[in-house]
Amino acid sequence: MGEMSPYEEKVIVCRNVHKWFGDFHALQGVNVEVAKGEVVVIIGPSGSGKSTFIRTLNRLEVHEEGEIIVHGTVLNDDLKNIETIRKEVGMVFQSFNLFPHLSIMDNITLAQIHVRKRPRKQAEKKAMELLERVGIPEQASKYPGQLSGGQQQRVAIARALAMEPEVLLFDEPTSALDPEMIKEVLDVMKELARTGITMLVVTHEMGFAREVANRVLFFDQGKIIEETTPDIFFTNPRHERSKDFLSKILGH
Amino acid sequence: MSSHTVSKNMMILWLRKNMFSSWRSALLSLGSLWLAYLILVPILVFVVHDANWEVIVDNIHLFAVGSYPADQLWRVFLNVVLLMGLIGGTVATQTTMGIKSASLFMLFTACALWIVIGGNGSDREGMNAINHYFLIAGLGLYLLGYTTTKKKAFSRAKVFGIGWLLYILLSLILLSGFTGNSFLPKVTNHLWGGLLLTLLVTVVGIAASFPFGIALALGRKSELPVIKLFCIGFIETIRGVPLITLLFMGQVLIPLFLPPALVVSNLVRVMIAVTLFAAAYMAEYIRGGLQALPIGQNEAAQALGLNRVQTNFLIILPQAIRAVIPALVGECIALFKDTSLVAIVGLLDLTGAAKAAIGQPNFIGLEAEVFMTIALVYWIFSYLMSIYSQNLERQLGVGIR
Numbered sequence: 001m002g003e004m005s006p007y008e009e010k011v012i013v014c015r016n017v018h019k020w021f022g023d024f025h026a027l028q029g030v031n032v033e034v035a036k037g038e039v040v041v042i043i044g045p046s047g048s049g050k051s052t053f054i055r056t057l058n059r060l061e062v063h064e065e066g067e068i069i070v071h072g073t074v075l076n077d078d079l080k081n082i083e084t085i086r087k088e089v090g091m092v093f094q095s096f097n098l099f100p101h102l103s104i105m106d107n108i109t110l111a112q113i114h115v116r117k118r119p120r121k122q123a124e125k126k127a128m129e130l131l132e133r134v135g136i137p138e139q140a141s142k143y144p145g146q147l148s149g150g151q152q153q154r155v156a157i158a159r160a161l162a163m164e165p166e167v168l169l170f171d172e173p174t175s176a177l178d179p180e181m182i183k184e185v186l187d188v189m190k191e192l193a194r195t196g197i198t199m200l201v202v203t204h205e206m207g208f209a210r211e212v213a214n215r216v217l218f219f220d221q222g223k224i225i226e227e228t229t230p231d232i233f234f235t236n237p238r239h240e241r242s243k244d245f246l247s248k249i250l251g252h
Numbered sequence: 253m254s255s256h257t258v259s260k261n262m263m264i265l266w267l268r269k270n271m272f273s274s275w276r277s278a279l280l281s282l283g284s285l286w287l288a289y290l291i292l293v294p295i296l297v298f299v300v301h302d303a304n305w306e307v308i309v310d311n312i313h314l315f316a317v318g319s320y321p322a323d324q325l326w327r328v329f330l331n332v333v334l335l336m337g338l339i340g341g342t343v344a345t346q347t348t349m350g351i352k353s354a355s356l357f358m359l360f361t362a363c364a365l366w367i368v369i370g371g372n373g374s375d376r377e378g379m380n381a382i383n384h385y386f387l388i389a390g391l392g393l394y395l396l397g398y399t400t401t402k403k404k405a406f407s408r409a410k411v412f413g414i415g416w417l418l419y420i421l422l423s424l425i426l427l428s429g430f431t432g433n434s435f436l437p438k439v440t441n442h443l444w445g446g447l448l449l450t451l452l453v454t455v456v457g458i459a460a461s462f463p464f465g466i467a468l469a470l471g472r473k474s475e476l477p478v479i480k481l482f483c484i485g486f487i488e489t490i491r492g493v494p495l496i497t498l499l500f501m502g503q504v505l506i507p508l509f510l511p512p513a514l515v516v517s518n519l520v521r522v523m524i525a526v527t528l529f530a531a532a533y534m535a536e537y538i539r540g541g542l543q544a545l546p547i548g549q550n551e552a553a554q555a556l557g558l559n560r561v562q563t564n565f566l567i568i569l570p571q572a573i574r575a576v577i578p579a580l581v582g583e584c585i586a587l588f589k590d591t592s593l594v595a596i597v598g599l600l601d602l603t604g605a606a607k608a609a610i611g612q613p614n615f616i617g618l619e620a621e622v623f624m625t626i627a628l629v630y631w632i633f634s635y636l637m638s639i640y641s642q643n644l645e646r647q648l649g650v651g652i653r
């Protein structure tokens with residue numbers, strides 16, 4: 001998009017990205033650019049391709065057409081490139097996906113040690129700093145199964161941050177949580193957003209979008225049909241579908 | 253009231269509550285007692301009165317080590333002593349195993365190994381005293397292994413990956429020795445036998461089939477059709493054939509595959525056959541564990557940048573194997589008992605030794621004594637493995653969703 005942007009460096013560039021699941025055309029030409037430090041919220045009805053889209057960004061899904069460039073590296077079949085990109089892109093899942101056989105500490109140090117090749121001591125120091133930051137340093141020696149959902153998701157965020165990624169992807173990070181735990185996770189994410197890390201967040205938390213997003217992407221049927229600031233999107237959406245969606249989600 | 257009457261009252265209370273709480277349970281209790289009486293009394297009478305245990309006492313060497321030369325027995329004993337230390341270390345990795353059950357485990361193991369050492373049955377002068385020293389050394393090493401593992405907090409992976417592998421290599425070298433060496437003269441495989449052979453085939457079989465089974469399980473899920481087809485073909489062929497057939501085929505086929513210069517002994521062929529057999533079953537159990545894993549585990553590992561090998565060995569396999577440990581230990585116990593089949597291809601393992609003992613002219617008709625004894629020995633070792641497995645499960649359950 002040639003829109004005016006206060007940011008120079010593009011961290012993610014997608015041009016005409018297509019993805020099929022068999023006959024089903026899940027992504028139908030997605031074009032988007034994300035600049036360094038931007039917080040982009042992705043919303044849209046269920047099944048519109050939001051998850052598929054952010055999963056193509058770190059190659060959990062393979063796009064069949066179009067171009068994806070992450071931090072200057074072209075995402076294609078080249079394993080070296082995929083490796084480079086995965087080091088730069090962290091991901092937080094709806095279902096946390098912590099490693100249940102490892103302690104919280106080991107969950108956070110594992111990739112630091114084996115991918116970033118950090119010495120264990122240093123990795124553990126980093127892990128403790130991050131656990132402090134997400135507010136649960138006292139849980140370090142426990143196992144994921146012993147933590148609440150909100151705590152697990154905060155560990156998952158710490159685990160992703162430990163790799164010092166350029167971009168963090170969130171796929172509905174609060175959708176699997178009980179209402180009383182949503183806030184603790186959103187608070188951590190808001191704090192993160194202010195530190196200047198680039199974030200792409202699929203979420204239905206409109207409060208979060210209003211408060212910290214620089215931009216909102218509205219997905220419908222595998223396409224971005226509206227792309228604007230949260231202010232404009234929530235007060236004056238252009239598309240019928242967006243209006244529909246907003247009235248459903250904010251209406252009741 | 254004296255403590256005697258208290259405990260007597262307690263017993264009556266317990267009986268009333270657990271065995272005679274209603275007419276029906278009283279009847280069942282009495283019936284079961286009657287049955288137990290019918291079975292146990294004749295056995296007891298046989299064991300203490302009718303049986304002729306000379307067949308065991310006279311053949312203790314045969315049962316323990318087969319035809320392993322008497323003047324080289326110290327090598328077996330040393331082996332057993334080392335094994336005790338290793339078992340101590342293994343038990344120490346079980347944090348759920350308290351001091352009480354650890355010592356029970358030790359006593360039980362010691363008894364079992366006492367049989368390998370030859371009990372008191374050895375009639376050679378001086379051998380008895382040496383046996384005792386070895387046993388004491390074994391108990392000492394057990395404690396040493398236990399305490400060092402606890403103190404240094406060696407992980408289970410270390411104890412198994414380093415300790416057991418090293419032990420197996422060392423014990424094979426120690427037992428077979430070198431031709432022309434006066435300190436460790438060669439003792440050919442043909443002479444190995446008895447419980448020693450049974451345990452060797454078991455331990456080597458388990459140690460070799462485990463990694464092989466993992467490789468097959470992963471291969472079966474491979475995206476490369478050649479590897480996948482090979483693994484499926486291998487697993488299904490082996491599982492479709494009884495072990496005994498495999499043992500016979502090993503006799504004929506394995507020499508065909510190997511260069512003529514490389515003559516492998518009967519024992520090695522049997523070990524290969526047993527390993528292949530167990531590996532096919534282990535592969536299927538592990539595959540079950542792999543399939544039970546949520547896809548998110550793989551995705552999280554990939555998203556963190558772990559490569560395929562790291563993902564498999566750090567994330568996927570530890571969880572998959574954990575999930576199927578009861579089945580895997582069951583397979584190990586089955587393998588241990590299945591080794592009795594090697595007698596059919598001419599090895600003198602515990603069962604083979606039993607058959608040989610029965611065949612001796614002066615012990616005609618003593619089948620019951622012999623088979624009761626080896627049944628007890630098989631049971632002791634199976635039960636040890638079973639205790640270990642139960643503890644392992646309990647411990648690995650910690651922290652798992």
Ligand SMILES: Nc1ncnc2c1ncn2[C@@H]1O[C@H](COP(=O)(O)OP(=O)(O)O)[C@@H](O)[C@H]1O
Pocket residue numbers: 021024026044045046047048049050051052053
């Ligand atoms: N692995 C898959 N195989 C087949 N269809 C899929 C797969 N993943 C997603 N889809 C389909 O693609 C569409 C978009 O899915 P998704 O990206 O998960 O939607 P969203 O996250 O917006 O709810 C849905 O219709 C879904 O059924």
Ligand SMILES: [Mg+2]
Pocket residue numbers: 050051052172
């Ligand atoms: Mg989704």
